[in-house]
Amino acid sequence: MEKLMERPFNLKHCLSVFLLFFAFVIHAQDDVEDAYGSYVPEEVVNADAANGKNLFNSLCAACHKPYRDGVGPKLHGVTERRDMDWLYKWIVNSQELIKSGDSQAVQLYEEWNKVAMNAFPQLSNDDINDILAYVEIPQKVKKEDDSVAASGGGSESGGGGISTEIVLGLLAIVLLVLSVILYLVNKTLNRFAEANGIPVRADKPKGKPIWVAFAENQFLVLVSVVFLLLAVAWGGYGYLMQVGIDQGYEPIQPIHYSHRIHSGENQIECKYCHSSARVSKHSGIPSLNVCMNCHKQIAEVSEETATEDYSKEFYDNEIQKLYAATGWDEATQSYTGETKPVKWVRIHNLPDFAYFNHAQHVSVAGIECQECHGPVEEMEIMYQHSPLTMGWCINCHRETNIKVEGNAYYEKIHEELSKKYDVDKLTAAEMGGLECGKCHY
Numbered sequence: 001m002e003k004l005m006e007r008p009f010n011l012k013h014c015l016s017v018f019l020l021f022f023a024f025v026i027h028a029q030d031d032v033e034d035a036y037g038s039y040v041p042e043e044v045v046n047a048d049a050a051n052g053k054n055l056f057n058s059l060c061a062a063c064h065k066p067y068r069d070g071v072g073p074k075l076h077g078v079t080e081r082r083d084m085d086w087l088y089k090w091i092v093n094s095q096e097l098i099k100s101g102d103s104q105a106v107q108l109y110e111e112w113n114k115v116a117m118n119a120f121p122q123l124s125n126d127d128i129n130d131i132l133a134y135v136e137i138p139q140k141v142k143k144e145d146d147s148v149a150a151s152g153g154g155s156e157s158g159g160g161g162i163s164t165e166i167v168l169g170l171l172a173i174v175l176l177v178l179s180v181i182l183y184l185v186n187k188t189l190n191r192f193a194e195a196n197g198i199p200v201r202a203d204k205p206k207g208k209p210i211w212v213a214f215a216e217n218q219f220l221v222l223v224s225v226v227f228l229l230l231a232v233a234w235g236g237y238g239y240l241m242q243v244g245i246d247q248g249y250e251p252i253q254p255i256h257y258s259h260r261i262h263s264g265e266n267q268i269e270c271k272y273c274h275s276s277a278r279v280s281k282h283s284g285i286p287s288l289n290v291c292m293n294c295h296k297q298i299a300e301v302s303e304e305t306a307t308e309d310y311s312k313e314f315y316d317n318e319i320q321k322l323y324a325a326t327g328w329d330e331a332t333q334s335y336t337g338e339t340k341p342v343k344w345v346r347i348h349n350l351p352d353f354a355y356f357n358h359a360q361h362v363s364v365a366g367i368e369c370q371e372c373h374g375p376v377e378e379m380e381i382m383y384q385h386s387p388l389t390m391g392w393c394i395n396c397h398r399e400t401n402i403k404v405e406g407n408a409y410y411e412k413i414h415e416e417l418s419k420k421y422d423v424d425k426l427t428a429a430e431m432g433g434l435e436c437g438k439c440h441y
Ligand code: HEC
Pocket: 056, 059, 060, 061, 062, 063, 064, 071, 072, 073, 075, 078, 081, 082, 087, 090, 091, 094, 108, 109, 110, 112, 113, 114, 115, 116, 117, 118, 120, 131
């Protein structure tokens, strides 16, 4: 053993490389957990945020938003303000806690104009941990976190692609196996040399500083360099690829508006609400007056509309929010004049330096909304289906043929081009759809 430790490539070095590797892999897996603020307690960090999302949406979303105040206070950061025991008691039965004279509870109740929060005796401490795990996800991370988004809206963005953790894990295993093989080869060769009386480098002075031993060991240096290069490439690639991509982005809206119910079950046409898509650059979000065309009559959803995740009470309450926003008084069937603006959170958003025109694509090219926005009629909560990157635009321009028939302008160009290049079809690309200036001001 003594001798073994002195050989240029020994077990100790071997181990240190792997510790480095595994530290890296484990670090990658902890990313989401790391993203939590340092104040978030352990039991919340380890809870199931996906389950928490479902509970939150069905029980709490009517009054709370994670990142801003609604009927009740914003819940993000609540584990910093309050301790866990207080939270368990408050959420299960806030009124009881207020009656018990708890000073924090009484003060909060007064601050929020004595609006009573419902009691939730059905929630266990674990359920509450889950809900808190969901609301404590930093806003920035939530956008990117598919695992949470997927459980609610059926986001398709996660499809395909092996996760980086798996790739890194495999890489570490491959290198581990490689090093073990090299170590064994080295050992056998040394033994062989000894048996044949060839001197092995046993004359090395003892107690060499580790970095000298490291620098002398070409294999270790090589492995480290390769590893560093890979790490830099991976990090750089990841950073570049995330620029501007919000695919799957699914924010919580001020009113839970379901495209599934309106466009799917009730077959309301897209253009009834997004009327400008055909004629202008923007397709716009409808004003609440458009909603009230129908909702003066529709104050409730039918029993069949409710799902496992969203109860009839939940939906009815959302329609009440629409009434509150437009100042509609059901009792007198008239407007009170007291309105509250509803600020829809914008989901699709190209950077300012890119130009996109709906009319060009919908009316001129005749492309269906779903080709770019995905199965909207199945979306309970709207999310961004396509990446909206430059590559995405360009790919489609390369692949899509322009409708030549019935367009005198294109028919003429087509005729000339087919004489010149002998092409059958005209793609958007051939029409100038790859020119920088068409999409960039
Ligand atoms: C009917 C509306 C309503 C619902 C539903 C509701 N809350 Fe509340 N919540 C409030 C109000 C209002 C307050 C502010 C205190 C008060 O007035 O009682 C509050 C306060 C809180 C607080 C304390 C926040 C702080 O800043 O300390 C927590 C935590 C909380 N709610 C969690 C939840 C959770 C979790 C759910 C779902 C299981 C939920 N609430 C459902 C209305 C509601």
